[in-house]
Amino acid sequence: MSTNGAPTYLGVTPPISVNESNEREKLVTVSLMEELRRQGTFESEEESKTREIVLGRLASLIKKFVHKISLQHGLSEAAADAAGGKIFTFGSYRLGVHGPGTDIDTLCVVPKHVSREDFFEALEPMLRETEGVTEVTGVPEAYVPIVTTKISGIPIDLTMARLALSSIPDDLTLQDDNLLRNLDERCIRSLNGSRVTDEILRLVPNVEVFRDALRCIKLWAQKKAIYSNVNGFLGGVAWAMLVARICQLYPSAVAGAIVSRFFIIMYQWSWPQPVLLKQIEDGPLPVRVWNPRLYPADRSHRMPIITPAYPSMCATHNVSQSTQMIMTEEFKKGSEIVEKVIMGTTQWSELFVKHDFFHKYRYYLQVIASTGDPDLHIKWAGTVESRIRQLVMKLEYVDSLTLAHPFVKGFEQVTHCLTDDEVRDAAQGEISDAIAKRKKEDIEGKEGASVVYSTTFYIGLAIEPKQAGAVGPRRLDISYPTTEFTKQVKMWEKYDESAMGIVVRHIKSTALPDHVFDEGERQPRSALKRPKTAKGSGKSSNTSPDVPHKKRRLVT
Template sequence: MSTTNGHLGVTPPISTSESNDREKEVTVTLMEELRRQGTFETEEEAKRREIVLGRLASLVKRFVTRIGIKQGLSQAAAEASGGKIFTFGSYRLGVHGPGSDIDTLCVVPKHVSREDFFEDFEEMLKATEGVDEASAVPDAYVPIIKTKISGIPIDLLMARLALSSIPDTLTLQDDNLLRNLDERCVRSLNGSRVTDEILRLVPNIEVFRDSLRCIKLWAQRRAIYSNVNGFLGGVAWAMLVARICQLYPNAIAGAIVSRFFIIMYQWTWPQPVLLKQIEEGPLPVRVWNPKLYPADRAHRMPIITPAYPSMCATHNVTASTQMIMTEEFKKGSEIVDRVIVGSADWSELFSKHDFFHKYRYYLQVIASTGSSELQIKWAGTVESRIRQLVMKLEYVDSLTLAHPFIKGFEQVLHCLSEEELRAAAQGDVSDAVAKRKKEEIEGKEGASSIYLTSFYIGLAIEPKQAGSVGPRKLDISYPTTEFAKLVKMWDKYDGSNMGIIVRHIKATALPDYVFDEGERQPRSALKRPKNGKGADKTNGTSPDVPSSKRRRSVQ
């Protein structure tokens, strides 16, 4: 998308009018509410981030120098090889909040390999003062090192350019930098290139930032902010807000947010006219590029990145997640309409989701191992495939919707026996095990700890047909069994120390940890089934627990 046609975007603005007095009033109240909601970090934390990034930049240069000397370069040549970091995502866009991570790209010259980065650089990170953790995931779709420096979480990507040195003046805007790079490097570079292009193409950066901060908070509170689970990720939300800013270049944040919900609801519903709307171009979908490629027709909500090579940022959206987002756009538009006329406050827009109160039945997916480091990788692998389970569930008769929650819940449980450990791996956690501390099992024979991450999918079942008799059967054994097979196809899967369970439970049997304090309704009449936590051990339960004897050997 270029500006050579006299306007930002591939279609002219819908309106160039200035915001009216009421829109200015609600913008003031919106910013006040965003501050009340704690979306802005303190000046002290902002300075700490700058210091951490400065330290990281120095570490990258030392790493490149170290590898250069290993490759036989002289000290001077190795030091001249440079190395540079670029931030992208919410931090680069200027919409990050307290405690949020920093997406960072490490750009290195051609003599530094990917193996060097995920071995030598990870070691250097772990040896650096103030680094609390560092965990590499080199086999991810976009290879990454997750670390925490002075309490600031950082996601580190790596790109190796076909250059002998990386100067401090380097920018990533030139498409020629992508020549002769492998796909993983191109994907790693894409985040930074897309972020910079978005900032270049919005008419007013401050209005864009204020509006995006609002939409991000809303999407997080409504539990629809997760690319991996089939909703929209940060870059997709940013592109949508940027497009609304282009369509109303002289509007301020309150007006942009109002128009965002109206247009988004029109875009996602009704579905039958979606392709026609995309081709005509007034709505915020493939408007980054006017040509609609045939591949994009397979995507339910195609939002295409503005930097070369253009990619669909929403290929994970499923029929279920699109329905859920459409309903949220509708609710959001109704609330904002009432805010504009003065019958509602902005706080209503940011009310918490009702996911764990919404359905009668849920699927619980439990990933388990015997070590914290292994659990990060195994749980991440399982989470990355939850979307495949949702898509399989969408074909089950009588199931109208499969609603994945946007994050997993982690537990570390300390068990005194193999029986306790095996039960915990299947989600049957007694109060005694849940409350037990690590020191209570130290030195005791047969005792061990287990690490669990539980994911949840809400199941919406179609109403019982009038005149039908007898109980209905919902057979989800095929999708759950196929999902278990799929995650075990991971090349690093080891059944001796990794467990995967898929089971369905009633809402009344949901564990307390999914609720905020005081949120759960009293359950005085609830009796716990003998098989534990309300699990139904019929169709839909896929136990796969590694041998507890072998599990204890995991360090």
């Protein structure tokens, strides 16, 4: 209750219920936590301590970095010492729902005289010289510029924001909106991760219940392959905000009850009604934000979930018609399973059964990105992946295609080739078992030998049933969306036709490579019918009368 006697609550509407959970809900919460432990979602105490040590070392390194740059800018030794520098964690680690081996999203806050160029040109070498650092990769041209590294085996994603301050005190917090004044958009985006995470934790009535429920939902979304912002599903922040909203609606419920109501409400939610954790207000900056009064201008967002820290943004702008349909179906299945769990007719383990993506469709698109250099490939494959959702949206306009289902990760291969023909085949995804087993030492010293690095992304194609009485073969013309996609990818400013390959082709499910399946997940190869070309080889054919049709393989 507030001081004037009026009821207070977290969220934009009053709670649906403030009643405590019943004994059955408390009991299934105990079994839920046991299942989450069996699933390996909690890290060991040893790894937890390692993370703390790594973050302490990183905090010291950032102060040394700021000190070094301060001296280079002519500051005195005393002023350089006072310049400070501080790190903030955000994402799953800050929320307290990280698991074994997951990375730590970390924000490096520096004073105004430290530039972004300094961050990439000076900090990267300092990281490489640091004991225990095994990997350092900078991506300055990313939407949120980032340095990825691994320290003592702990992966770190490091972003940077320079504030309009001459020094960064150790007790600095990022809650004050005025800190965003006079910052460029990249700094604002970098700060937003930490600010949003802290605001989510502030807006939930019971942090421990929120964490337990979110850990469950994250695991479920990962198992069902619907956890990926870049591919048009929901990312970690969006899932966290959805769970936080249910916690606001049931402030006294235990985690098992929150999970149960999460699926019911999400399946019944009237999209595009936005999910808001608090009322959105205009902030101090002339930056366009999502504003309820302007909502009609934002109807392109199919599942709007709005971040609670200024500047508020839609965390789900990548969601497409297809990915929304896929998530809605999973919400429905989840609600049915959890209802059975509450009734005692099934176990929590059923909720976490792995997806059936590679068994679900008869036809798939392969998008294959390839290069001959491992460092270049990281950037090229990432660029291609970031455009996959645009291919999905183009495919949604193809007649007779009811769904284009992108998978949430790519499959990487390193192929050791002896001839130009093998290089060409590897870039097109046609790698024989013999070549796939070849190792680095098998090609060393041999003339003309080279290595191909490739990443293959998959899109499942759902085709509407053949109409009753229809005769003859059907063709799906997907040449336009695939051609436009490859053109768009090649418009990347760093695209080099001589060093980068992009292939889009369709295959039947029977031609899927073994490495997309877990061991023992598919039938023995001999039991599968292989699609054949006119010559009878095992390569996929793009001219079969029944398969999605395009002109020929799109090969660069």
